[in-house]
Amino acid sequence: MSGPAAGALRTRAQDARPRARRTSTVTPVHEALEVDDASQLSWDDEAEVVVVGWGAAGACAAIEARSAGARVLVIDRFGGGGASKLSGGVVYAGGGTPFQQQAGFQDSPQAMFDYLRHETQGVVSDTTLWRFCESSVDHLQWLQAQGVRFDAAMPDFKTSYPPEGKFLYHSGNEVVAAYAGTLPPAPRGHRAVSRGQSGAALYAALQAATLRCGVHALTQGAVRRLVRQRSPDGGSGRVLGVEVWQLPPQHPGTRRHAELDALVERWRTFRPQKAAAARREAADIEQAIAQPRLVRASRAVVLSTGGFIYNPELVAEHAPQFRRGWPIGGAGCDGSGLRLGQSVGAAAQDLSNVSAWRFITPPSVWPRGIVVNAQGERFCNEQVYGATLGHEMVAHQGGRAWLVLDARLRRQAIRECLFGPLWAFQRLPALGAMLLAGRKGRTPEALAQAIGADPARLRRSIDRYNATAQSQTGDALGKSPDMCQALDQAPYWALDISIGSRLFPLATLSLGGLRVNEADGHVVDGQGRDIPGLFAAGRTAIGLPSCRYVSGLSLADCVFSGRRAGRAAAGE
Structure with a gap:
């Protein structure tokens, strides 16, 4: 040259x-x-x-x-x-995969499409979203042909990532009433089979x-x-x-x-x-x-x-x-x-x-508490997927929030962290937040003083939530009745889940x-x-996960957009 x-x-x-x-x-x-x-x-x-x-x-x-x-x-x-290599190895797939069927769940491309429209919010066209849902079973089979293995074993509770030996789970907001369709929610998080993270x-x-x-x-x-x-x-x-x-x-x-x-x-x-x-x-x-x-x-x-x-x-x-x-x-x-x-x-x-991923499960009991902003007010359904909670916190609450538990929930959470089937990346931050960095108060007002919140607002948030839990009426923010548990055993605890939290990183x-x-x-x-x-393909390009993140959607889009780009590039 x-x-x-x-x-x-x-x-x-x-x-x-x-x-x-x-x-x-x-x-x-x-x-x-x-x-x-x-x-x-x-x-x-x-x-x-x-x-x-x-x-x-x-x-x-x-x-x-x-x-x-x-x-x-x-x-x-x-x-x-x-x-991809450092990820959890979860592929979002549905529409009736063999593993959904083995686990006893019915799913269809239409049900998958209806749910993902909530999450993608128009970042791709309906035509592209439908193509993704309709071809989901095929893409999973294609991955299997490349040597990736999947399984139908499911965890016993909603989690940010399945424990060892479990490979199918609800990886997004499927079980949250506001996102559910007319059919029972189907698990679409397919974790590749392996020991350790997949x-x-x-x-x-x-x-x-x-x-x-x-x-x-x-x-x-x-x-x-x-x-x-x-x-x-x-x-x-x-x-x-x-x-x-x-x-x-x-x-x-x-x-x-x-x-x-x-x-x-x-x-x-x-x-x-x-x-x-x-x-x-x-x-x-x-x-x-x-x-x-x-x-x-x-x-x-x-x-x-x-x-x-x-x-x-x-x-x-x-x-x-x-x-x-x-x-x-x-x-x-x-x-x-x-x-x-x-x-x-x-x-x-x-x-x-x-x-922004603010997962508060596991421990599985944490979502039974309440999440409040810097003033002490609830702002989000605690049951939602971690990226949904993180988005609400950073986009609308200045990145500041606290998870409020009572003494009973805290004991249950510590026990689960010590003896439950949790990964180290789930167990250690949760224990650190509860044992080393939690703020405590004998009353909601004392807790508000400890975290710099408004005592009247925090008291009102707890009282309204307790009334909902005790009456089993509909929660104002959409939490399922079975996830609402009265906070009535002092002392009260607040865990800092803000962006920049030292022991509980976001x-x-x-x-x-x-x-x-x-x-x-x-x-x-x-x-x-x-x-x-x-x-372009994967996260370099605008694709299905470019609006709101759902576990497994990035890897699924890597397959969808990668195969699409490869076919077209070969035909140039």
Whole structure:
């Protein structure tokens, strides 16, 4: 390669050397390299379809494109997996899956569609939502064909994540009366079978299927810009390929980079500061030794790099109220796919939409208490799914809230944490909140003083709730009668469930992304026109989980949108 393109690559290489300031962990993304024709460049590698990001969406896109006969290369900044590998491995599926039927539940695409319309709130068209629901059984069977296993065993109570040995559950608001349809609620959270959390097992099956079908992989390489054909009329030129900065094989720094990726996975939950330091060291290595390569995509590029929750600049710009949350995802969830799309004129949507997870179950008895705002007033049905509660708290209550229990509920919750079938990530924060950080008062007024709330408002909230529980009349906020339990045994306790709570962190992840043509996953520009040769899938794109989060909907959308983009990219 020679001329301006080669000079640009050399300049980038010089700019990538270590500097005195602390290296950002965010992937650098530059303006697109524009050429009149692909033959102007000397390409280092070539495929018909290039998939950027090898999580669940990227794997599904790559497998589908390869099944359509295309030669496929998948690229990942690390070793593959991303947020999908670190997830709970839950796929939202319904419409009458074999596992729903084995568990004794009837479901239909129509019932699934009616429920999800509450959750998606028009973020995708009804046509796309119906297509998703109608094809749900097929997508689950497709995952099984790739080697993912599911089961019909259900937990005994509503939970944020099923205990060991349980794999089917109500993963959203299906059992909440305000969301229920005319049919009995069906469980649609299908957790992949494994010991421990299931994300690694689900992703391992997809990764093996990707390689088994003949897809080539380029790992430890970050795509920093797109290559596109210059458009003579100023429109969107065709995307021709990518510029990827790859760590040299066999280099000691490359091996260390892989070790750091494994350490980030291990430390991310209970040692977040060490995980952050490992991410910074990995970024230092990338900046020091990565070398640029040009990869031709003769048909199309698919962007599937995840969300942007690990991009502090984007979060501060679009969703500053969530900065004190606990970001969850893979180390590569820094918005690189979003920014690559924007570099060629792609339109973005809902970047201010971040999901805040305030799960208060398990312990299963916690939702029998009440959640109040900083003034001491109830504002949400405590029975709802954790992301629904978190949204109401951050969006409408300034991120401040307290869970109020009486002595009986607190004893029951502690007993469940100590002896019940809970995961460590459920047990330890709950115990920490109750034993180390709870505020106590002999009366509602004394408790209000302890938390800085209005005594009269907190007393009124408790009295009204107790009257509802004792009379079994309808709760004003829609909680089921069987979940209403009078708070009448002193002392009273308040647990801080606010964003920024030190012992009870609030998980956050980004939901917005690139706008796509819902028929095929083409990335579109500000006028809604397809950008030739560019597709997006998973959390990089606007999809079913881009409005409100439901457990399993992200992975289900990875399959739905990934397969859609892969098929269309192969046909470009």
